[in-house]
Amino acid sequence: MCSGSFDPVTNGHIDIIGRAARQFDEVVAAVLTNVNKRGLFGVDEKLDMLQESVKPFDNVTVDTFDGLLVDYCRDNGIEVIVRSLRSVSDFDYELQIAQMNYRLAQAETVFMTANPQYSFLSSSLVKEVAQYGGDVEGLVTPYVEERLRRKFAESG
Numbered sequence: 001m002c003s004g005s006f007d008p009v010t011n012g013h014i015d016i017i018g019r020a021a022r023q024f025d026e027v028v029a030a031v032l033t034n035v036n037k038r039g040l041f042g043v044d045e046k047l048d049m050l051q052e053s054v055k056p057f058d059n060v061t062v063d064t065f066d067g068l069l070v071d072y073c074r075d076n077g078i079e080v081i082v083r084s085l086r087s088v089s090d091f092d093y094e095l096q097i098a099q100m101n102y103r104l105a106q107a108e109t110v111f112m113t114a115n116p117q118y119s120f121l122s123s124s125l126v127k128e129v130a131q132y133g134g135d136v137e138g139l140v141t142p143y144v145e146e147r148l149r150r151k152f153a154e155s156g
Contacts, residue, residue: 001078003030003069007039008144009050010126012084012118019112020082021057028078029054033066040127040151052143070105081107086114086121 002017006029013029020027031046041049043064054060065072073081081101083094091111098109114121121139130136130148137145 001028001030001069001073001081003032003065003081005034005037005039005123006031006046006050007041007123008046008126008140008148009053010118010121010123010140010144011138012086012114012121014053014141015115015118016082016084016112017054017060018057021060023110024080025059027057027060027082028076029060029062030069030072031062031064032069033064041147045147049144049147053141068104070101070107073107074105079108081109083109083111084114085111086119
C-alpha cells in the first residue's frame with residue numbers, strides 16, 4: 001500500500017510507487033479522501049492523474065479510501081504499508097504513525113528513502129511553483145503538469 005493525498009501526484013510519489021512495485025507482487029496506490037482538507041484537485045481528478053502516472057507498472061492498482069489506512073488495509077488483505085522518508089523529520093513523524101498502525105492492525109511499515117533527485121519535492125511546493133507560473137517540468141509527469149496549468153488558468 002502506498003497512500004497519500006496526491007494533490008497532485010509528483011515524480012517523487014511515482015518513484016516510490018515504482019520501487020514498491022519492483023519489491024511486491026501487487027501494490028495499491030490509494031488516495032486519501034479527507035473531507036476536512038480542501039485540496040487543489042478533487043478526488044476524481046487525483047485518481048485520474050494517479051492512474052495515468054502509474055500506467056508503466058502492471059502490478060499497481062489505484063483506489064481511494066477515507067478513515068483509517070489500517071482499516072482499508074485490513075479490509076483488503078494488505079499487510080505492508082510503504083512510506084517515503086525525505087528527511088530525519090519525516091522519520092520522526094512516520095515512525096509514530098507506523099507504530100500506531102502496527103498497534104491497531106499489526107500492519108508492517110516499510111520505509112524507503114527518497115531518491116535524492118526528489119528529496120526536496122512535495123505536492124505543496126509543486127502547487128506553489130505552478131500557481132505562480134514556475135517551471136514544474138521534471139517534478140511531475142507531463143500529464144500532471146498540463147492539469148496544473150489548466151487548473152490555475154481556470155482559477156486565475
